[in-house]
Amino acid sequence: MSKDSLAQPADVLRPRHVGAPIKRTEDPRLLTGNGEYTADRKPDRPLHIAFRRSEQPHARIVRIDTAAAQTAPGVVAVLTAEDVADDFKPVIPFSRMANYYATPTLPLASGKVRYVGEAIVAVIATSRYLAEDAVELIEIEFEPLGAVSRSETAVAVDAPLLHEEAGTNVLIAREFRKGDVEADLKGAAVRVGGRFEMTRKAPLAMEPRSYTAEYDARRGAITLYTSSNIPGIVRDAISESLGLPGSRLRVVAPDVGGSFGSKGSLYPEELLICIAARKLGRSLKWTADRLEDVSSSSQAFAEIVDAEMGFDANGIAIALQADVLGDVGAYSIYPWTCGLEPVQVVSFLPGPYKIRSYRGAVRGVATCKPPTGPYRGVGRPISTFVTERLMDLGAKALGLDPIEIRRRNLVRAGEFPYRIASGIIWDKTGFVECLDAAGEAAGYEKLRVRQAEARKDGRLFGIGIASYAELTGIGSRIAVAPGMPINTGSETAKISIDSTGAITAAFGVASHGQGLETTLAQIIADDLGASFEDIRVIQGDSDAVPMSTGTYASRSAVLGGGAAKRASALLRDKIKRVASYLLEANHDDIELSGGKATVIGTDRAVTFRQVAKAVYSDMKTLPAEAREELSASYTYDPINGTTAAATHIVAVEVDPATCFVKIHKYVVAEDCGQIINPMIVDGQVHGGVAQGIGAALFEELVYDEDAQLLSASLVDYMIPSAPDIPDMDVVHIESQSAVAGGFRGMGEGGTIGAPAAIANAIADALSPYDIDVNLLPMNPQRIFGLIEQAKLKAKENPK
Amino acid sequence: MTINVSVMVNGTRHDVSDVEPRLLLSDFLRDTLGLTGTHVGCEHGVCGACTVLMDGHSIRSCLTLAVQAAGAEITTVEGLGTPEALNVLQTQFREHHGLQCGFCTPGMLMTGEDLLRNYPLATDEEIREGLSGNLCRCTGYQNIVAAIRSAAALRRENV
Known part of the structure; x- marks a missing residue:
């Protein structure tokens, strides 16, 4: 039911294949069970790995007893950090960023553990069943060092240090400044602000992480089949770490069952499986079970943002300031570093808007959790959530319609290229065009009428808007992750x-x-x-x-x-x-x-x-x-890269009895430049929005005060299922970009816009209670709590 | 201890003599019989990627022991169409772009086959409810629903 109103470039003759909804080459094999994912590889007489992982959040490893495991049926080898110490060099996620501490990536925990789920011992056996049996026989004595569970406590002066050599739990700190934000805020007609939080998420690809190392004794060579979206980076890193030239190390990502970022970093298990294959001269297999995948794959978001925006009397945003505290987990991930996610929040907070002055400060702090890494949208789901909430708060304070306040502040057609206050440059993109197209496709005026009628019946009906821009297809002028020495251009x-x-x-x-x-x-x-x-x-x-x-x-x-x-x-x-x-x-x-x-x-x-x-x-x-x-x-090399933009409009209704959120309408108007395959573009938008809906309404990795993960199964970490997701309307504004082919990147946008649009819609729905939505996910229990608090407040202070 | 398991899979009879009682049906299909089209996504019965038909009903092969399948008829994704001759549901998945990474797809297809055989699927709500035990992280479900809606319509036309 997607409505594709393609804006045709009038005098350009459309090529035959680009722009057409060509059926996918991949499908016949994937639809018949003939795909080949990493776990489907069948090397000659493979051995299987199972890991003993830490149940301690932060502890010194005093003693590891593997004697019983070594003699268990089918066991070929049991490896600890000590056993492989001479077989690799640590992999360092280097960056030229100031105020950054690069934690080394090791194949197995050495000396101490820093999160529950960290791999300590690898058992290698003739079957996975036997390897798991033997893992149960390993005894480890720990000396607890104190859990660091939340970013706010990690920065306390007496907090235990995860990396003593760093001298602090703050692994990265950075500040962006433009103009005199203090003076502009003082002079603003209206100031709005608050503390916003996006909780920790799991990217949760349906295929768990999986590696198969195939050993070729003839050449002493390894082919690593990996469920990775960065096989080239993995090859270079393992080659360097193991001292194995590229001619003897091939890394292949065969069919990969989704990543969304979780398979886009180097993992300790990838190092370990290659080290062990070389040591034993055998082919090896390992696939994470779901518990391992949720508790040891890179996690996402986890920021607290104190932000304030100032508007003049005409509704023009003139100043923005924000302090971001990112909970980056126990290690800085290779190659992106722990700066990737939180620094991107402050880089993109000004969004598609012409805001005169800006101060954005960020600290990324170590906690006893798996490292955060890339997840669809990276930083921008949060920056967009915060900025779009501030826009709506400003509109409310000034008595403006949410569409109107955005129209007044978006960069307009004649103003590109435009450098926003954080320094990001937007090339010519249809910001206002997306806003208008979304409003039209959603029937915005009619939705407001529908809302007024619903309100009369006492129903909690709300409309939410989010506009955003992202930088895609980045060339060599800037690194994808700040200060990173890898050519991503x-x-x-x-x-x-x-x-x-x-x-x-x-x-x-x-x-x-x-x-x-x-x-x-x-x-x-x-x-x-x-x-x-x-x-x-x-x-x-x-x-x-x-x-x-x-x-x-x-x-x-x-x-x-x-x-x-x-x-x-x-x-x-x-x-x-x-x-x-x-x-x-x-x-x-x-x-x-x-x-x-x-x-x-x-x-x-x-x-x-x-x-x-x-x-x-x-x-x-x-x-x-x-x-x-x-x-x-x-x-x-596109040198600069190119902008992609969209506006999302969503209509929701909150059930006052169950506090469940029902999505009535979802519209996306996006500009990804020249479309290559409209069917695939729509599919990317649908999937991205579904993940954004999950982030907004359901998904949360809950760690308790002892840094134990309480939501490590798919029953507890709820991703959206079919009844949770509405049909979406997708409208395309095809403004050609300046790069070859006129393309723009578009795989992440859905996840960037949806949390903000839904947060605004829920706030709009709950506006009779005067409730702010500043934390995601807004699950039923949170909505219930907010409504109850508001009722209590109203009783205490009757108008 | 091992047990003899005799089972029909996609119309072929398999007699396997050394099956451990604890072996999961999913591992039996993938590792013992080499039918890797059945995927394992969670091993706790939530994601539905491992769904197969046992005696015509969809089941989770990760929550079933291989020995429980003794004497049964199993259909896996390999038992539907071939790359050259996709079956009706597979064809609709391709037409409607109902798959991206393809990992959940075998489970979606097997659940879809069960739904098409046993339910009228007159509304999208019914289709979505029927799919609620199968998780997909790529598609946002919209095109999967469209594919099943279309397959159901084709089936009605052909009855």
Whole structure:
């Protein structure tokens, strides 16, 4: 029921594949059980790993007794940190950021443990069942060092230190300033503010993390199959850590069952499985069970934000200040660092708005929890939640409609490129266009009428709006994570035609559900003039191209797509050169389309297969110097990256008896530039919004005062199921970006807009009680508590 | 102790002589028979990725022991269509973009097959309720619901 009103660029002839809802290449295998996920690999006589993990949040490891485990049935080896100490170098998540402490990544806890779920001992046995049996026989003596469970207590002077060498639990601190925020706030006609909190989340891909290390004794080589979206980064890190050159270490991400960020960092288990495979000379398998996945995969968000915004009498936001306290967990994650999530909050707080002065300060503090890492949206679900709440509070104080206050403050068409107060530069994007399109698609005026009627009946009906912008497809000018020394600014495409005429396109990006095999082939089909069905896309394999990092930060359509376009252009030229020889025609008179080279305006044509045959298999047709290999490679760097934007509008109703939130309507108007495949774009929006709804209404990793995880199963950590999610309307504003192809990244946006829009809608629904919504998730028990408090307050202070 | 298990899977009879009583049906299908189309997402019966049909009814293979399947007829995702000839429900999943990463998909399909056989599926509410025991983190369910709605309509036309 998605309503796609595509704004067509009027005088541009639409290419044949890009822009079309082409059915996915991936589907036939995935629909029939013929996909191959990491756990499906069947190496020769593999051994299986099970981990003994910490039940202590923070403790010195006094003694580990593995004697009974070592003699248990089927056990081949039992490894502790001591046993592997000489087999690797620690991996350091380096950054040039000031006030940052880089904690080393180790394969197993050494000396002490810092969160419940941290791996301490690896048991390797002939089956997973036997390995788990043996884990039960391991005895560990701990000396507790005191749990640090909350970010507020982690910064107390007497808090136990997780990393004594750091001298503090504050692992990262940073401040952005522009203009005189204090003076502007003092001079503001209206000031609004509050303390906002986004609790800890689990990205929770349906496929748990999984690794298979396949050992090749002939070359002393390892192929690591990993459920990762950054196989290139994992390869480089393990290569460095183990002293194993890339020629003997290949890292492959086969079919990957979702990531959302949780598979986008290097994990201790990836190091351990390679170390053990090398030590034992055997192939090894490990797949997390759900408890392990929830309690040891990277977690997300977890910030408290004290923020204030000042408006002038016309509703123009003139000043914003915020102090962000991020609960980053026990370690700084590789390669993104613990700065990624909380620093991004202060980088994006000004959002798509022209706010004159700004101060954003952030501290990321260590607690006894798994490290936070990337999760769909990174920082911006929180920054958008805070800024959009402040916009609504400002609108309320000034008596303005929420749409009107946004319209007055958004960067407008003539004002791009625009540098917001935190320094981020927005290139030309349809901010106001998205706001207007969402309002129209939602029937905003009618919704307000419906709300007034509902109010008369005493129903709690609310409408919420959120506008945001994000930076996508980031090039080399800035690192994806602040100060990080890894090249996240370029991607390579290598396209070849073999002697049979088949086309293979290799990339460094690594799809984990986005359908890149389809979308990248669509681009190549158009730009090379090839037949879509003839193109095989290889990705997620460190051997496919010389350098790669992977798929993250909404980059693969922009960087992979740009590389595909440029490499296609180079190969196109080569094909034309051969074709012009074969067809005895001028190079410029030849056009390539559907896998054929044709002399324009004639029926004289050769197929790519004939071209390939002439080049590779035929000694007579072409002179030796014209038999040039039909392959081309291009490494594309968009330098700056490009903006993507959207407005979400949602209508909700709160049931006063159960305090459940029912979503009546959900509309997204988004600008992702030139759309490659509208079906896939809609799917990304739907999925992103569903995760945002989960973050807003249900999902919360609850740690108690002893830093024990209370919500480690899917019964306790509730992600949305089918009845919880409404049908959504998605409207596209296709304003072409300046990068190759005019694409913008769009995989994360849904999760950025939804929490803010829902928070605003619930606040609007509860406005008869004068309730602020400043903490997510707004689950029924929280709503009940807020309503009860408001009733009590009203009784104590009758108007 | 091991037990003999004789079971029909996707129309083929398997006689396995050394099954440990504690072996899960999901592990039996994946590791013993090599049918890795059935996925394991939680091992506590919540996510539904491991759903298979046992004697025509959808069950969680992660909450079933292999020995409990002795004498039964099991259908897994491999028993539906092939890449070249998808069945009706698989085709509708592809048409409506009802899958992204594909990990929950086998469970969705097997639950969908059960729903299509046993319920009228006249409304989206009914379809969503029927899918409430299968978690998907990619699609937001909208296109899965559309695929099942469409398969149900096709089935009604063909009755």
